[in-house]
Amino acid sequence: MPKTRKRKVPITGVSSTSNATSSKPKSSRAVIRGFHVLLKQQAQLQKVIVDDISKKTELADIEREIEELGGLESYQRMSAIGQGTDRGGGSEKILIRWLKDKELHKPEKKLRLLEVGALKPDNYADCSSWIKATPIDLNSQHPSIMEQDFLLLDHKQNRENWDIISLSLVLNFVPEPLNRGEFSSLSFLAVIVISCSYDTGRMLRLSYDFLVGGGHLFVALPLSCLSNSRYLNFDFFSDLMEILGFSERQRHWRKGGKMVYYLFQKRVDARMESITVPDRFSKKTILRQGNRNNFSIIL
Numbered sequence: 001m002p003k004t005r006k007r008k009v010p011i012t013g014v015s016s017t018s019n020a021t022s023s024k025p026k027s028s029r030a031v032i033r034g035f036h037v038l039l040k041q042q043a044q045l046q047k048v049i050v051d052d053i054s055k056k057t058e059l060a061d062i063e064r065e066i067e068e069l070g071g072l073e074s075y076q077r078m079s080a081i082g083q084g085t086d087r088g089g090g091s092e093k094i095l096i097r098w099l100k101d102k103e104l105h106k107p108e109k110k111l112r113l114l115e116v117g118a119l120k121p122d123n124y125a126d127c128s129s130w131i132k133a134t135p136i137d138l139n140s141q142h143p144s145i146m147e148q149d150f151l152l153l154d155h156k157q158n159r160e161n162w163d164i165i166s167l168s169l170v171l172n173f174v175p176e177p178l179n180r181g182e183f184s185s186l187s188f189l190a191v192i193v194i195s196c197s198y199d200t201g202r203m204l205r206l207s208y209d210f211l212v213g214g215g216h217l218f219v220a221l222p223l224s225c226l227s228n229s230r231y232l233n234f235d236f237f238s239d240l241m242e243i244l245g246f247s248e249r250q251r252h253w254r255k256g257g258k259m260v261y262y263l264f265q266k267r268v269d270a271r272m273e274s275i276t277v278p279d280r281f282s283k284k285t286i287l288r289q290g291n292r293n294n295f296s297i298i299l
Ligand SMILES: C[S@@+](CC[C@H](N)C(=O)[O-])C[C@H]1O[C@@H](n2cnc3c(N)ncnc32)[C@H](O)[C@@H]1O
Pocket: 076, 079, 083, 090, 091, 116, 117, 118, 119, 136, 137, 138, 139, 148, 149, 150, 151, 168, 169, 170, 173, 174, 175, 220
């Protein structure tokens, strides 16, 4: 008689039936964490799958779990719930506060803000008298969010076209080129937490090109991307942004916290074309050993 495979306890410990539909903060956090665990494992398994048949079964289990959790839509919905003001609000609050501190909220003309990786269409609705926000996402969840790959924006049209660009939890989320464009939600999920270092660097370069002189770039990252990466730390990131032509204006994180926020300003005198990128920024440079994550940015 053929052996029946015992159904495993979910790797994430997250039950698909109870959590994927709930909007309780604990549940959404658990589902998001669950997704991250599964996606990482899925991406790792996909790398070795070719010659190891037993891994195929493991991968199938993981893909089933991802599907049971509701796929990308569920993940994005949960992240959007996490952004709600009743949950402490999204990172846009920090950007708005910094802009107000700089007295930038009384402009002659509304500030044009490009919000990359928007899960909600109305994050800047309260500031509509001084901010004209354009939310975009690879996989739009709302008719008012333009479905658009930032990396494929028309260069000519967007060059020096934006006063502010927001990359909140996007640099750590850039899918591999193959999975961008015509992706199924599942193949997209597979690479969601394994950022492609070159595209992350390209995103920062494009942000520079797309901002007006003196324009601001807001970056939010999971703290561990800088505090516990093999290839990146606070100093390295600051040097890299300097090289790109950005001056740091604000930085916020706290010990034991989960996030780090930056506000950079495009230097007007910087001439990217003539800058030679030092070697250490154009390849992965190991900064520290041990049990670390692999988040990196390559210019
Ligand atoms: C973790 S969510 C971040 C959501 C929100 N900005 C926040 O701070 O919570 C990352 C989003 O970035 C989007 N994204 C990643 N790369 C992108 C790209 N090249 N162009 C547009 N959106 C992108 C993904 O589709 C995803 O919805």
